[in-house]
Amino acid sequence: MRSDLLAPNAFLNPLIVEDAVRRALTEDLGRAGDITSAATIPEGKNATAKLAARKPGVLAGLACAAEAFAQLDPSIEFRAKKRDGDTLKAGDVAAEIAGNARAILSAERTALNFATHLSGVATLTAAFVAKVKRTTAKIVCTRKTIPGLRALEKYAVRCGGGMNHRFGLDDAILITDNHIAVAGGVGAALKAARASAGHLVKVEIEVENLDELAEVLNAGGADVALLDNMDTATLKRAVEIASGKLALEASGGVNLDTVAAIAETGVDMISVGALTHSAPALDLGLDVDI
Amino acid sequence: MRSDLLAPNAFLNPLIVEDAVRRALTEDLGRAGDITSAATIPEGKNATAKLAARKPGVLAGLACAAEAFAQLDPSIEFRAKKRDGDTLKAGDVAAEIAGNARAILSAERTALNFATHLSGVATLTAAFVAKVKRTTAKIVCTRKTIPGLRALEKYAVRCGGGMNHRFGLDDAILITDNHIAVAGGVGAALKAARASAGHLVKVEIEVENLDELAEVLNAGGADVALLDNMDTATLKRAVEIASGKLALEASGGVNLDTVAAIAETGVDMISVGALTHSAPALDLGLDVDI
Amino acid sequence: MRSDLLAPNAFLNPLIVEDAVRRALTEDLGRAGDITSAATIPEGKNATAKLAARKPGVLAGLACAAEAFAQLDPSIEFRAKKRDGDTLKAGDVAAEIAGNARAILSAERTALNFATHLSGVATLTAAFVAKVKRTTAKIVCTRKTIPGLRALEKYAVRCGGGMNHRFGLDDAILITDNHIAVAGGVGAALKAARASAGHLVKVEIEVENLDELAEVLNAGGADVALLDNMDTATLKRAVEIASGKLALEASGGVNLDTVAAIAETGVDMISVGALTHSAPALDLGLDVDI
Amino acid sequence: MRSDLLAPNAFLNPLIVEDAVRRALTEDLGRAGDITSAATIPEGKNATAKLAARKPGVLAGLACAAEAFAQLDPSIEFRAKKRDGDTLKAGDVAAEIAGNARAILSAERTALNFATHLSGVATLTAAFVAKVKRTTAKIVCTRKTIPGLRALEKYAVRCGGGMNHRFGLDDAILITDNHIAVAGGVGAALKAARASAGHLVKVEIEVENLDELAEVLNAGGADVALLDNMDTATLKRAVEIASGKLALEASGGVNLDTVAAIAETGVDMISVGALTHSAPALDLGLDVDI
Amino acid sequence: MRSDLLAPNAFLNPLIVEDAVRRALTEDLGRAGDITSAATIPEGKNATAKLAARKPGVLAGLACAAEAFAQLDPSIEFRAKKRDGDTLKAGDVAAEIAGNARAILSAERTALNFATHLSGVATLTAAFVAKVKRTTAKIVCTRKTIPGLRALEKYAVRCGGGMNHRFGLDDAILITDNHIAVAGGVGAALKAARASAGHLVKVEIEVENLDELAEVLNAGGADVALLDNMDTATLKRAVEIASGKLALEASGGVNLDTVAAIAETGVDMISVGALTHSAPALDLGLDVDI
Amino acid sequence: MRSDLLAPNAFLNPLIVEDAVRRALTEDLGRAGDITSAATIPEGKNATAKLAARKPGVLAGLACAAEAFAQLDPSIEFRAKKRDGDTLKAGDVAAEIAGNARAILSAERTALNFATHLSGVATLTAAFVAKVKRTTAKIVCTRKTIPGLRALEKYAVRCGGGMNHRFGLDDAILITDNHIAVAGGVGAALKAARASAGHLVKVEIEVENLDELAEVLNAGGADVALLDNMDTATLKRAVEIASGKLALEASGGVNLDTVAAIAETGVDMISVGALTHSAPALDLGLDVDI
DSSP states (O other), X not given: OOGGGSOTTOOOOTHHHHHHHHHHHHHHHTTTOOHHHXXXXXXXXXXXXXXEESSOEEOOOHHHHHHHHHHHOTTOEEXXXXXXXXXXXXXXXXXXXXXXXXXXXXHHHXXXXXXXXXXXXHHHHHHHHHHTTTSSOEEEOOXXXXXXXXXHHHHHHHHTTOBOOOSSTTSSEEEOHHHHHHHTSXXXXXHHHHHHSOTTBOEEEEESSHHHHHHHHHHOOOSEEEEESOOHHHHHHHHHHHTTSSEEEEESSOOTTTHHHHHTTTOSEEEOTHHHHSOOOOOEEEEEEO | OOGGGSOTTOOOOTHHXXXXXXXXXXXXXXXXXXXXXXXHSOTTOEEEEEEEEXXXXXXXXXXXXXXXXXXXXXXXXXXXXXOTTOEEOTTOEEEEEEEEHHHHHHHHHHHXXXXXXXXXXXXXXXXXXXXXXXXXXXXXXXXXXOTTOHHHHXXXXXXXXXXXXXXXXXXXXXXXXXHHHHHXXXXXXXXXXXXXXXXXXXXXXXXXXXXXXXXXXXXXXOSEEXXXXXXXXXXXXXXXXXXXXXXXXXXXXXXXXTHHHHHTTTOSEEEOTHHHHSOOOOOEEEEEEO | OOGGGSOTTOOOOTHHHHHHHXXXXXXXXXXXXXXXXXXXXXXXXXEEEEEEESSOEEOOOHHHHHHHHHHHOTTOEEEESSOTTOEEOTTOEEEEEEEEHHHHHHHHHHHHXXXXXXXXXXXXXXXXXXXXXXXXXXXXXXXXXXXXXXXXXXXXXXXXXXXXXOSSTTSSEEEOHXXXXXXXXXXXXXXXXXXXXXXXXXXXEEESSHHHHHHHHHHOOOSEEEEESOOHHHHHHHHHHHTTSSEEEEESSOOTTTHHHHHTTTOSEEEOTHHHHSOOOOOEEEEEEO | OOGXXXXXXXXXXXXXXXXXXXXXXXXXXXXXXXXXXXXXXXXXXXXXXXXXXXXXXXXXXXXXXXXXXXXXXXXXXXXXXXXXXXXXOTTOEEEEEEEEHHHHHHHHHHHHHHHHHHHHHHHHHHHHHHHTTTSSOXXXXXXXXXXXXXXXXXXXXXXXXXXXXXXXXXXXXXXXXXXXXXXXXXXXXXXXXXXXXXXXXXXXXXXXXXXXXXXXXXXXXXXEEEEESOOHHHHHHHHHHHTTSSEEEEXXXXXXXXXXXXXXXXXXXXXXXXXXXXXXXXXXXXXXXX | OOXXXXXXTOOOOXXXXXXXXXXXXHHHHTTTOOHHXXXXXXXXXXXXXXXXXXXXXXXOOHHHHHHHHHHHOTTOXXXXXXXXXXXXXXXXXXEEEEEEHHHHHHHHHHHHHXXXXXXXXXXXXXXXXXXXXTSSOEXXXXXXXXXXXXXXXXXXXXXXXXXXXXXXXXXXXXXXXXXXXXXXXXXXXXXXXXXXXXXXXXXXEEESSHHHHXXXXXXXXXXXXXXXXXXXHHHHHHHHHHTTSSEEEEESSOOTTTHHHXXXXXXXXXXXXXXXXXXXXXXXXXXXXX | OOGGGSOTTOOOOTHHHHHHHXXXXXXXXXXXXXXXXXXXXXXXXXXXXXXXXXXXXXXXXXXXXXXXXXXXXXXXXXXXXXXXXXXXXXXXXXXXXXXXXXXXXXXXXXXXXXXXXXXXXXXXXXXXXXXXXXXXXXXXXXXXXXTTOHHHHHHHHHHTTOXXXXXXXXXXXXXXXXXXXXXXXXXXXXXXXXXXXOTTBOEEEEESSHHHHHHHHHHOOOSEEEEESOOHHHHHHHHHHHTTSSEEEEESSOOTTTHHHHHTTTOSEEEXXXXXXXXXXXXXXXXXXX
16 A cells, blocks of 8 residues: 555545455455456556546545555556645646556556545545634544444545544543433533543543533543534623533534534534535546546 | 334434444544533533424434434434435424433534435435336446445435345345356356346346347346436336336446436436435434523 | 456456455464474575476466465566467466565465366356357356455456456346246336336346247347257247347356357356356466475 | 264364354355345245255265354254265255255355365265275375365365375475475485474375386485375386385376276375365255245 | 353443453363364263362353353353352362263363363462552552463453453553653643543553653643552652642552552552453362263 | 475475464454554655564574565565574664565564563574584474464474474373273384374374383384483483384473483483473564664
């Protein structure tokens, strides 16, 4: 895997790229492989190709695209012209590819499927980030990811200027209303969480209203409060109440029309499930010259 | 895997469900598992839950959701109230779940990530299908799928009333402009394809204009012609020219605004990449009662 | 994987080679590896070897053999002298290998097990193909393959001059007597199949006698009829009845003594399960020179 | 996996059955599964079936067949009427199967591919064993197995009355001419092997002629001598020379015509590569009653 | 996997148990399985067994032991008499097992290898925890774990009363001297870390002396300081300097003789690599009654 | 995998190294990878490092360490200064590493976890071997290994000068008291074992006292007797009784204080479970120079 194709400060286990690409190639090539190219392209034929943007957006997934070509033919050259996180105009070339024509055509769709999906995530994230750029609020992703692509999508969120929430159920505690109800209230839940959590585990707790926020502040032990579905007036009050004693995350009802106003309330983070569960693909194509 | 939860005429290898769900649970549970529930929910506690639609749409992915709960605790009851392919109104309950509270909460996000994504694909497909219902045109998917979910997404397209194009590079021949150029023209490419293809492999060929379509008809050997980015007038002419000698697929520039007019040209299939690469998630939630 | 070692028009997902070879090496090397070579061959010792035919036949599996050596030591040179699909005389050298002696001896049996089995399939196929060369009939394989080697055996059939039937249950429809019985007759079964099948899926249907064939022709919707266990007189009548309206496959009772007469009936395909389920290995050996 | 379906004294890691069957089902069901049954068989339909011998032989692989049905639908009943190792007459029923019709038809080919191949190995083994039954010679298999099926084929050899040679390169030492040449002669090779081998590892050495056999006896340290391609007169002399001081294995030129005479020379083992690399499938079929 | 056999507040992804046990059984059973039991124990024979402590200690790994038996024969009964985290006296019975004798004997070693190793980790942890019980210091593990057993060993540490440090490189930031040097000092490193880290990621930083600790406090942004190899006098000073503004972890030179004094300095955590990299197995045995 | 980094006469399937290292990296890097290095080290920065001994011992695991660096960045140079099996003094450099700084830091812990654990096994083995060097007794390992590391630990035992017992349940027969009881006595058990075992499988049998040893000798068919928990006087008598007719293995109550006396009794092998289940890690570290 070419780590040099990842965004400079990527938070991504690079071994995941190899595995995800192999699985994707396997589901596309099936048993018989690319039978169209085998039937119509001479085996020694070479080609060049350009990975180009058809629409403007933010690039993510270049390492996956390169890996798709490399797994089918390690001698294919993949020259990056852009990096993950770069903004693309329509027509911009992200990479030039040269080598065996059959292998390039066989890997084309897999390479594009990664690049268009991950760039789609990055592009949507960037749109949200742009809306809040005059505030200090961070746009963060959620665990509402496409099954099997958690780490890659969270990487794409960073390419778009967003930040990451939990990567899974195991790296931070997030106490929701169900946990509170069973544990016997906010205080009891926080106490139980703090007692169980290791010293490098943060604790976030969901609150439905300002009374619960006050309860959380009173109980102590929380690093972050998740303000669920509050209107902007309530969010502003929450910021005043918290007064920096814990970080505040706004969640629910967030879209490109509402996010700026939410950010202006002073919350620290705004989480947006749509970044990963509903991002349309960015239109990228491969212009092949045989 | 509960095959009874698949749509009645599902085209899906059921073993894929088990594998996809295990991978998704693994990426969510990581090393330490659901540390919030471990810290706050007593281990023997039971709960019930309802998988419910927050927005209207078409259901897909119930077997995946059930499998997520089953893999964490086989004793969890999962009673389907709807089937894949059913239309849901906001508020409709798709399934009722009962059993160990920790396991239900730990599997919740994985179950929802499958169901919301696949139902999103089915719902978008159904929207396209609805637009063409007065015609004989079929809405078909493409190979532009989310990496790792090819078979499940193609299954979801069927749940939404669509039909499937190739599942991969290996189950049908699709000759595009690059293949034609290298093979030495439409006739040569079709001849090479027919010679190579087994007797149960269909051959489709992309044409850019009506002259090429005529060339294809003249050469013989093609089962389907892919009409790439033609306007509706041209599509109509193509239907007249082909006059049933081969099937016609329209592709390019298809959206919910244009699809009806395209269908009315008389083409047999309309392929829509967006069904799988850009379907927004359907909003489903789990209402847990502990 | 060295794609250049595959037959020029191979229908094979090349990623399958790597995986199959790794599994085979793993089952041969077990936990302790090649303990005989470790005990008796100095670690830096080099050797050369020739992969040679002991008996005449048709070569298949060279890429697998090369991969076995490469996985144990990427610096081993593997120079092909023949290609898959070539006819070998006894004594012909298919490849020369040079490099670390321990690695060559450790990979020897795995390399040979692939090459002798796949060449056995290719050789048996070629024998059938030779018998029908004066006709237009194609020799085709079946799904009666050795578990785990489906794609590789189907590739070997092509190396021997045969063609492929379905690769699996999912890439074409083949309606047999059980399906007909349940569906409510030939017409109903074909209608159901056509309604379900995508536009790139062919439909074949098994017929037991000429009445059923007539019924199939009458119903329409079938691309191929499978003529099950008919004598040559009946096959001839079937060819007349079908008169080119659908392709005809003869099956059952096919062996090297009967195949020519079957081909001369005018059927399009003759399927032979024995190609893959009962092909004796071709005797190839490795002559090592240390 | 149903261990009760293995031969009573099976030497087989039962976990291998599950893995091998899953891989075989996966390669047959592909992405879309059994599309013919999905299109033509109602989902709730039940069926019964009989796994029956079309030709006489020795049964092996019943656990694999049962596992194929169970993996697709755990509620399918699989009632064994015979056990692995049993002799079957044409028409004998080995097992009765009852349950969901789609699942039975979908698993049919995979179940049969295991049972016909492994029974083929067992049947060929039994034929060799029958030829030597008046002697004390054992028929043993080799490492010339179909890639991926090593353990299952060696199990089938036992079902046919044969015995196993090494399972891999790691469980016994077998010194061949190459090892001898590099090590500096028979004595040096045996000494090196004995020094390296653990106390539970046996040492076999290949000899080309009687002088080498004498050398082996003189050197000590070998448990078994492999008599390579010797005529029966020479084999008899070898038996006299060895006079029980080490076990003798005859190898090379063994077939059903020659094996009896070889056995009568008094050698202890006769190894036959064809048992596993060239056994024709035993004709078994599934009679389905829907 | 039987989640009910895990410690009540286990931080462990239960899916890891199944995978780890399958791999361990596979490496023990190899190709031919338990050939001794196959040769000497009748297949239908039943047995009972007791998993008993030969030496006193703390139990961990009961779910793994149960899983080993279950994977070989799901009908084996496994009745827990103790739970993970319980203290065992020599002779205490942790579980009673009943079922097929061959399966019990075949799984015995794998079950014991998990239970003895994990109980060894728990027992050593408990010894450290006992030494500090009069202080508020927590005993925590490190990433110095046996390859492949990270999650299970960290679970065992909790069974012994310890707490967990990072589970991997990805769930918390730990800045060491190398990172500080390259980043351009403590302040720059902390700033870079805080800017990159998500809002649920804690930051720990290693300090070599009190000046560096002051620098960390001054810079802000750290949640924990790792005091590397300081004597107890220095640790005490560190506690005073930090005065609760960040948590303090002592590391280096920790053993059962030194840990109490270190704990008494007032540090919050004491990390001990030996808990996982050097814990001797706890002597547990299986008393089989056939 | 760099086979040149294995001990010269290693008994190890080299493919196991790649798989074990990948799993270990995966569990350390998780989803987001090494977030500390990503945040603080510039992506192009290079570094050099020395793998050095902090305490004296015997080296094992160099190939695993090299593989960890190579999997993260194949361009990292790894120059071995020592070989597995070499004795290290404190301060000795085993290898020098140079390349991308992030990759070196990300692989550091995984590389060390293999090297410290395997060197720990080798070092403990060497200590036992040193105690018996004036005798002919061999120190052998057991199947009491850390789950998942069987082959690597057995390799490390050889690096320390020990020899290997069985690698699994499948490569030799070891009859214990339970087998004897069920089989109907020593003679019956041995007879059953000999009848079942292939000609390359050795048979060992456990005896509790000298009467049983006599019984074994009388029955014949055993290659080795395992003398369980006998005092040295009894062991001496056993050696006299056996008088070279079978090999003798002493087991039970073996530690560094008792092993010399046991060896002096004349037994052939002394098996020590602690070599693999309780070896403390050897303290090795990585001195990084950025």
